[in-house]
Amino acid sequence: MAKVLIPTPLRQYAGGQKEVEVSGATVGEVLTALTTEFADLRNHLYTSDGKLRTFVNVYLNDDDVRYLDRDRTAVAAGDTLSIVPSIAGGSR
């Protein structure tokens, strides 16, 4: 089981949860399991042709999976997957 940290803007699509325990041997499997459990998250994480959206980054522990093996990156028990979308707030 891997722990997936859900950021504030996406929690409403994950039953309001901050953390979800999901099983999967790779980043792709974990995210598939996550978006199967929470179908509303799918549209926010993936484009219609199944690509991870470019304003959403996924980190395995503290590494960006884009610089590991992307969807095929191996996930071990106890790993933490963070979903980090871009936010723009600051001024008004």
Added chain:
Amino acid sequence: MSGVTAPAGVPRATALTNEEIERYSRHLILPEVGVEGQLKLKNARVLLVGTGGLGAPMALYLSAAGVGTLGLVDFDVVDRSNLQRQVIHGTGDVGRKKVESAAAAIAEINPNVRVVKHELALSSENALDIFKDYDIVADGTDNFPTRYLVNDACVLLGKPNVYGSIFRFEGQASVFAVEDAPCYRCLYPEPPPPGLVPSCAEGGVLGILPGIIGLIQATEVVKLILGQGEPLKGRLLLYDALAMRFRELKLRKDPECPICGPHRTITKLIDYHQFCGVPQAPSAPAAADGEIDPAAVKARSDSGEDFQLIDVREPHEYQICRIPQARLIPLGELPQRLHEIDRSRPIVVHCKAGGRSAKAADLLRRNGFTGVLNMTGGILAWSDKVDPSVPKY
């Protein structure tokens, strides 16, 4: 920073006055600052893009710390709803231009600071010209087009971009575009489509949060000027106020980055509104089809005309204020609650400012409802035009 140059027309300071020695005493006795470091601060030119939630704490502390030149970019005026977090502005400043209000506060804290007021909206046309006179740019903006603009202008000019961003209870900070560090586009190549990520105005923000993130930015600015410590480059700092937890993620320079990578395709500033898919606001917003002015809604109500008024805001907003005859069906619940709406009677939908209710009106029409009107400007406009006793939030 060793490469700090004196502002145009201002000779480079080589000594501190006795007043400054007294004022900066606690800096001067720090070996990492000393007279040399304090002179670096005095000769530094820092541009704050935005004097709002993030810019306010930065401006207060950077001026107190003795940064010699502070540029302030803001076209906005102080609104009462700013005061919960934009601590450089006070109650008496409501209605005043933010750059004026901030400049007055800075002058009170430290009259040695030279404030340059840029009362304008940063754009592709003016950004390079403004940025070129500064050593460091701190990004405290509130929207994606300006964030990409600030990033690109910093990369093109080789200026550090001290970044901070906030949402509700969470913040992010990093230092982009310094030396070999990644830039904002390396982190996020593209912005989210409009509407997918709510802004602070829509999503709310804990008032203290920008204080924390803004002061992390201010710390990084001072470190860059002094050339001390390890800058927050190549790292994204995440802060969660509710968990009271800081985390750090590794950032890499994207070899495919269109602006700082080896095969750059962006060599000048672009149209950032188009890039972010944000339509430019029409110059004269005419009452479009399917919309109704709050005064017209009131007139219909007064004349006894039959219609359903549906408020699509969230329950916690409904608690703040409401229009008496309105029925609450939050936008997110609308698809499941269509059966509660009478298809035989006209419908007027409203929200806070008109954005969500436009989506609701669209959703209703797509589901076969007819006679659906969106009340323009939401309950804020209702307060302005119909009933001033309704509080604005």
